[in-house]
Amino acid sequence: MTHADSSSDKSDHDVVTEFKRQVNMSASELARWLDTDASREVGQKHDGGESVGHRSGRRIVQLLGTRQNELSEDDIRHMRKVLGYIARHLAQRPAHPAAELEQTAWRYSLMNWGHDPLKHR
Numbered sequence: 001m002t003h004a005d006s007s008s009d010k011s012d013h014d015v016v017t018e019f020k021r022q023v024n025m026s027a028s029e030l031a032r033w034l035d036t037d038a039s040r041e042v043g044q045k046h047d048g049g050e051s052v053g054h055r056s057g058r059r060i061v062q063l064l065g066t067r068q069n070e071l072s073e074d075d076i077r078h079m080r081k082v083l084g085y086i087a088r089h090l091a092q093r094p095a096h097p098a099a100e101l102e103q104t105a106w107r108y109s110l111m112n113w114g115h116d117p118l119k120h121r
């Protein structure tokens with residue numbers, strides 16, 4: 001795998017720093033988003049139930065409330081997964097003006113992973 005943005009080469013500290021930068025929704029914003037029908041309608045569903053991204057979003061809410069010194073190896077592994085998903089999905093940005101991206105499955109899927117591509121910090 002030769003992704004320039006690959007998080008597999010980064011130290012745990014760098015992963016946490018990048019996670020905090022890329023996950024631009026607060027825990028409360030993400031939790032509110034995950035409660036919407038739009039959030040539940042997007043994403044890959046392996047068993048017809050909850051999508052992978054929606055499940056990940058619930059985990060991200062927990063991670064955002066965890067202090068760095070309390071993160072487990074599994075938490076860091078999930079952060080790496082989140083960073084990989086966000087990087088891949090951002091690279092697939094539809095060729096629409098930003099105003100037309102607001103109600104797209106592309107944006108909604110990214111938001112399930114804690115990143116709102118239309119949010120300005």
